Amino acid sequence: MSSIKIESVIPDSSRCGESPVWEEKSNSLLYVDIPSKKIFRWNSLTKQVQEVTLDSPVSSVAIRRSGGYVATVGTRFCALNWEDQLLTDLCSVDKDKKNNRFNxxxxxxxxxxxxxxxxxxxxxxxxxxxxxSLYALFPNGTVExxxxxxxxxxxxxxSMDNKIFYYIDSLSYSVDAFDYDLQTGKIANRRSVYKLEKEEYIPDGMCIDTEGKLWVACYNGGRVIRLDPETGKRLQTVKLPxxxxxxCCFGGKDYSELYVTSARDGLDPDKLVRQPEAGRIFKITGLGVKGIAPYAFAG
Ligand SMILES: O=C(O)[C@H](O)[C@@H](O)[C@H](O)[C@H](O)CO
Ligand SMILES: [Zn+2]
Structure with missing residues (x-):
């Protein structure tokens, strides 16, 4: 545990960094800055950062099996051709809710x-x-x-056996689980597997490790926590600056590095001075656990 090392890896900071995704074939980390309407791709070997600016807040990005990426932009599921910076709408949701956006x-x-x-x-x-609401875009183009x-x-x-779907609605201060049917994409039997403690503040992004334990980034809590969803116990806390x-997501060689995104929006000037790295991307090494490669959108 003493060998845990935390370093910020990219000099630029995001207003609200989110959705880190490791892209193995380019040794890169993808992530978004939601209010800046930008998707970034940081090459871990060359340290070069590329970016694409979109027309609306972009809240998540994923790899597409047929090439390029998919992203949630405003209330739209979109496909992105990085080279041409071409965004194509695949489907949109919440048409009756003008003030909504994807997260x-x-x-x-x-x-x-x-x-x-x-x-x-x-x-x-x-x-x-x-x-x-929670949605899924199926590979055949329909939305559930x-x-x-x-x-x-x-x-x-x-979960590693694909039988459980874990989900966070932040203001419930809970990490929830559903039974998952991988064949149909159906979910059932919602229950809470962990309630956040007061000093952990708000549960935000999450990823799983190969041991089936959950890593949850705590918004305002300045930490990631490792949870055992079977016992409901917190196993580890890693504090960030x-x-x-x-x-958070695992990435790097063998998926042994944990990448953590952060935000600077909402910090008053005083706190910004005390947290000069607010909004940066952090790499945590020495955790002794690994993650898995992200799945690619099959449509
Ligand atoms: O990225 C998100 O999840 C939200 O868009 C953010 O605004 C914050 O994380 C949220 O306010 C904390 O719950
Ligand atoms: Zn989030």
Missing amino acids: DGKVDPAGRYFAGTMAEETAPAVLERHQG KYFDRVDISNGLDW VEKTTS
Whole structure:
């Protein structure tokens, strides 16, 4: 445990960094800055950062099996051709909710792109309640709506045996689980597997490791926590030098590095001075656990 090392790897900072995704073939980390409407691709070998600017807030990005990427932009599921910076709409949701936008999203082990929505915030975690829903874009182009009345749709991942879907609605301060049917993409039997402690603040993005334990970024809590969803116990806390830690994913060689995104929006000038690395991407090494490669959208 003493060999844990935390370093910020990219000099630029994001207003609200989110959706880190490791792209093995380019040795790169993809991530978004939601309010800046940008997707970034940081090459870990050359240290070069490329970016694409879109027309609306972009809340998640994923790899597409047929090439390029998919992303949630405003209330749209889109395909992105990086080279041409060409964005194509695949489908849109929440058409009756003009103030909504997508938030976190991730592809399931069968290639479906899950993402949820939320009302736009007036300040971090300040928004009209119960306006969001959880959706998935299936490879055949259809969209499934799972449930509504979500506050801030956030972290999501699947168990190693594909039988459980883990999900976070941030303002419930809970990490939830559903039974998952990989064949159909159906979810059932919602239950809470962990309730956040007061000092952990708000659960945000999440990823799973190969031992089936969950890593949850705690917004305002300045940490990632490792949870055992079977016992409901917290196994580990790793504190970071910024308080608005937003999401995490494993990447790097053998997926042994944990990449953590963060935000600087919502910090007052005083806190910004004390947290000069707010909004940066952090790499945590020496955790002694590994993650898995992200799944690619199959459509
Ligand atoms: O990226 C997200 O998940 C939201 O868009 C952010 O605004 C914050 O993380 C949220 O306010 C904390 O719950
Ligand atoms: Zn989030």
